Amino acid sequence: MTTKVLRLNVNGEDTLVPVGPMATLQEVLRDKLELTSVKVGCAQGGCGSCSVLIDGELRLACLTPAEAADGCTVTTLEGLNESNSIVPIQQSFIENYAAQCGFCTPGMLVATKALLERNPKPSRDEIIEALSGNLCRCTGYLPIIKAVEDAAAALSGKQSA
Amino acid sequence: MALKDLKIVGKSVRLRDLDTHVRGQTTYYEDVRIPRMLHLKMYRSPHPHAKILKIDTTEAAKQPGVVCVLTHEDMPGKKTFTPLAAIGVAPEDEPILAFDKVRWKGEPIAAVVAESEAAAKAAAPKVKVTFEELPAVFDVEEALKAEAPIVTPWGKNYYQYPDDHAASQIRYGDVERAFAEADHIVEDKYQTKPIEHAPLETTGCVAKPEGNGRYTVYTNIQALYFALDNTAAIVGLSPAKLRFVGGTVGGGFGGKVDIQVEPIATLAAIKTKRPVKYKYSREDEMRVSSTRAAWRIYVKDGVMNDGRIVARKITTYQDAGAYIRLSSYGTMKHAGHMPGPYTIPNVSVDAYCVFTNRPPSSAMRGFGVMSGSYAIELQMDKIAAVTGVDPWQLRLINAYRNGDMKAHRKAADDAALVETIQAAAQLAGQALPADFAAMSSDDRKGG
Ligand code: FES
Numbered sequence: 001m002t003t004k005v006l007r008l009n010v011n012g013e014d015t016l017v018p019v020g021p022m023a024t025l026q027e028v029l030r031d032k033l034e035l036t037s038v039k040v041g042c043a044q045g046g047c048g049s050c051s052v053l054i055d056g057e058l059r060l061a062c063l064t065p066a067e068a069a070d071g072c073t074v075t076t077l078e079g080l081n082e083s084n085s086i087v088p089i090q091q092s093f094i095e096n097y098a099a100q101c102g103f104c105t106p107g108m109l110v111a112t113k114a115l116l117e118r119n120p121k122p123s124r125d126e127i128i129e130a131l132s133g134n135l136c137r138c139t140g141y142l143p144i145i146k147a148v149e150d151a152a153a154a155l156s157g158k159q160s161a
Numbered sequence: 162m163a164l165k166d167l168k169i170v171g172k173s174v175r176l177r178d179l180d181t182h183v184r185g186q187t188t189y190y191e192d193v194r195i196p197r198m199l200h201l202k203m204y205r206s207p208h209p210h211a212k213i214l215k216i217d218t219t220e221a222a223k224q225p226g227v228v229c230v231l232t233h234e235d236m237p238g239k240k241t242f243t244p245l246a247a248i249g250v251a252p253e254d255e256p257i258l259a260f261d262k263v264r265w266k267g268e269p270i271a272a273v274v275a276e277s278e279a280a281a282k283a284a285a286p287k288v289k290v291t292f293e294e295l296p297a298v299f300d301v302e303e304a305l306k307a308e309a310p311i312v313t314p315w316g317k318n319y320y321q322y323p324d325d326h327a328a329s330q331i332r333y334g335d336v337e338r339a340f341a342e343a344d345h346i347v348e349d350k351y352q353t354k355p356i357e358h359a360p361l362e363t364t365g366c367v368a369k370p371e372g373n374g375r376y377t378v379y380t381n382i383q384a385l386y387f388a389l390d391n392t393a394a395i396v397g398l399s400p401a402k403l404r405f406v407g408g409t410v411g412g413g414f415g416g417k418v419d420i421q422v423e424p425i426a427t428l429a430a431i432k433t434k435r436p437v438k439y440k441y442s443r444e445d446e447m448r449v450s451s452t453r454a455a456w457r458i459y460v461k462d463g464v465m466n467d468g469r470i471v472a473r474k475i476t477t478y479q480d481a482g483a484y485i486r487l488s489s490y491g492t493m494k495h496a497g498h499m500p501g502p503y504t505i506p507n508v509s510v511d512a513y514c515v516f517t518n519r520p521p522s523s524a525m526r527g528f529g530v531m532s533g534s535y536a537i538e539l540q541m542d543k544i545a546a547v548t549g550v551d552p553w554q555l556r557l558i559n560a561y562r563n564g565d566m567k568a569h570r571k572a573a574d575d576a577a578l579v580e581t582i583q584a585a586a587q588l589a590g591q592a593l594p595a596d597f598a599a600m601s602s603d604d605r606k607g608g
Pocket residue numbers: 039040041042043044045046047048049050051060061062063
């Protein structure tokens with residue numbers, strides 16, 4: 001069992017992390033870097049609660065071997081909290097009551113952020129498609145979809161609303 | 162008080178923790194950082210019903226990273242419990258770790274505690290248990306037959322209600338006479354399946370020794386003090402030595418009410434003097450956590466041509482699975498609910514809480530009640546079809562009014578069904594005849 005040292009840029013900071021061969025990015029982020037917005041709903045790619053951005057792309061941390069992220073830029077919700085562009089999304093989730101227990105919420109926000117970066121004016125179908133990997137057992141999906149629609153409208157200057 | 166004077170009722174109220182939810186800053190039990198934590202995985206029964214002849218943990222204990230393996234022999238005092246014992250539910254039927262028998266596939270037998278989750282998971286299958294398989298029963302009505310395999314320690318496959326009743330019962334009026342006088346008899350059988358809550362956060366806890374004989378348990382239990390009391394009794398500590406820290410539960414729906422992980426994690430922390438985390442994997446959550454119970458419900462109603470239900474006889478069975486948990490309480494709720502929100506003068510209900518070799522069922526949002534409503538409302542539609550009375554009007558005719566006797570023989574004083582149906586009809590664009598639109602919960606006219 002060899003330990004390898006990974007070079008990651010996590011939420012804007014360069015960091016070196018020693019990892020064993022079986023470690024997932026989820027373990028590195030949660031257990032070593034204490035980024036607890038990365039949740040563990042299933043550890044098998046089924047729920048989206050561990051959604052993060054790797055080099056700007058939406059990924060599941062539980063299905064990403066830590067070594068595969070070597071040299072990459074990783075962004076969790078903690079990192080997004082630092083940017084102003086997340087605020088309208090967060091505000092929209094609050095205003096639409098788009099969370100109850102909140103366990104799915106970090107993953108939902110990261111997935112929403114990834115969608116709106118790529119497609120600032122998504123259709124309802126595109127929103128549904130973009131969030132289809134993120135499960136919520138409490139809130140119901142309609143308030144969440146509405147929150148994303150409103151956030152898109154707010155971010156693109158409301159001209160589409 | 163007018164509706165407009167109310168501060169909360171009728172208004173949308175924002176959850177206080179939404180602000181931290183959207184920033185990923187809400188702390189769930191698993192987010193508390195605890196150094197030098199051990200991990201616990203359970204060896205579980207592969208059989209639905211079997212005698213345990215021998216439990217051998219030597220091989221498992223030798224696996225890399227394993228710190229200890231706990232079996233029933235490590236229990237300091239009692240070996241069985243039932244979560245609601247403090248409020249009179251008895252007997253204490255469920256082993257904390259199985260000893261003489263297993264009664265469902267997935268029943269916990271040996272807890273493997275190791276330095277990492279992976280090590281615990283790899284070692285758990287190395288526990289060797291010699292079983293003698295027994296015939297099993299999976300159907301509530303089969304389970305009540307004289308020749309059925311016996312599931313419970315008390316020798317009867319049903320919960321014994323006070324005065325040795327085999328069922329939670331309701332009796333009023335004279336059902337048989339009313340059936341004889343009714344214009345129609347409407348009968349059917351209704352069934353519901355078990356449902357898994359599937360919370361996004363799985364069941365789990367961390368038990369941490371504080372070094373002064375006290376233990377802190379971080380948990381996502383929905384019943385913090387039931388868990389504390391039961392854990393204290395099981396591990397043999399005064400409740401004053403335990404501090405339970407709850408917090409935001411990542412989805413519960415009743416599925417995190419049973420006390421499944423805290424006692425054994427605390428015992429492991431006592432034995433190892435290290436913090437111990439016991440968390441269900443997603444597979445555990447789906448396979449071994451409690452479900453909503455399955456029900457089989459037989460309904461027989463005597464109905465008049467004008468739609469009045471004059472008699473109702475119900476025999477209903479809850480599948481509690483192998484142990485009581487919260488099921489005997491669910492059966493009582495169910496029995497009281499079965500006359501429905503309708504005024505029926507003659508009623509007989511027998512509600513059985515039945516034990517089978519299926520995973521234990523327990524609480525889930527309105528348990529006992531939803532299955533009842535499902536059966537009753539399908540039955541109402543059937544009555545509408547048989548009598549030709551419009552289904553909306555049928556419900557309005559029978560809806561209980563203030564002053565009517567409810568199933569538990571208390572007069573209704575907060576009836577709102579008539580108004581609720583009227584509001585629903587309006588929302589659904591369903592026009593009601595003038596006399597039905599004018600009905601009220603304060604007046605039985607027309608009903
Ligand atoms: S924890 Fe990664 S998808 Fe569920």
